[in-house]
Amino acid sequence: MSETWRARTRMIHGGHERTPLGETSEALYLTSGFVYERAEDAAARFEGTDPGYQYSRVENPGVRGFERRMALLEGAEDAIATATGMAAVNTALMSHLKAGDRVVSACLLFGSCHWIVTEWLPRFGVEVELVDGTDLDAWAQALARPTTAVFFETPGNPTLELVDIEAVSRLAHQAGATVVVDNVFATPVLQKPLQLGADIVVYSATKHIDGQGRCLGGVILCDAATRQDIIHPVVKNTGPNLSPFNAWVLSKGLETIELRVREHVRNAEQVAAFLEGHPAVKDVLYPGLASHPQHALAQRQMAGPGNLLAFRVRGGFDEAFGVLNAFEVVRVSNNLGDARSLATHPATTTHSRLTAEDRAELGIGDDLIRLSVGLEDPEDLVEDLDQALNRGVPAALRAA
């Protein structure tokens, strides 16, 4: 692979090494371990004087290929793959923390990320402060004290609020913190947190990286020393590893990720514009719309507004459920980043664990529907949304 090749070329030709058999497609190394010609070879592998493989919890050639391809896409020195996105979040944070440390996190988080920072980390004596991720003064105040790690998602789930990566990274570094960004909603194609000052990026590869809803996976991107000295020892000894089979599927996903994400965005822009003009819709939350309160920030830090949006129907719980149950093309699911368009009712699913007050504070009402816009023909999506809104929201509630 040449250093001058661009991202799309690298996603097809980069990362993986051909075996001497010269296969066209990447080889799948479905093996737990490796054998050695002689006992001396095994000893040399464990000593580190022979760089070969020993066991797939330590390294697997196909998983390593996926990691290198991801690092090429992100512009990171290296990467380490995990079994799920949550394993990536947990491992990235835990490998940097010990009792007595302090974490500052945005409060708008994916359900399980919220659980990790509010329930799991405190169990090990880690102090956690949550802030409104959109409020730079709140970040500055929280980061006026020494801090070990900063964590946020941008855009955040499910209301698509943004965090200013560059400004928060600067404040975090002044407090001595390592900045960990969950970049799932933006995708590695549309937002590069490392270039904006973040230290570590995590993904649920289950989402756009696979892109077709087939398997779970996660990945952590960072510099080579952080991988080798801080994160790999934790992965190798605690075992949240990605399976070689899933690594192979995800590597194939990377071959088409740029094309897919670009089309996802085109569809989402069309759907968002349609929803914003619909009389059964109260408002649309999408960083690509001029009505988004952080539209300018989205344009500054993202190469495109992504395929996730949320909208509030006119009415409440009954109307939101009415719309969800009337969909014919769009499917009801809590997943996202799939070729299929998927709609979620966050208040009763992904964010049902929060108290009603917390949900109200985060803008997650009963009227809110999150939509992951897929790769179907956008005309079919618009027609489906139109008929579902008209069936789900009674005429009396619609705007004149």
Ligand SMILES: *Cc1c(COP(=O)(O)O)cnc(C)c1O
């Ligand atoms: C899905 C998701 C995760 C968790 O990923 P899994 O692969 O399901 O474990 C974490 N963060 C965000 C923003 C997600 O959307």
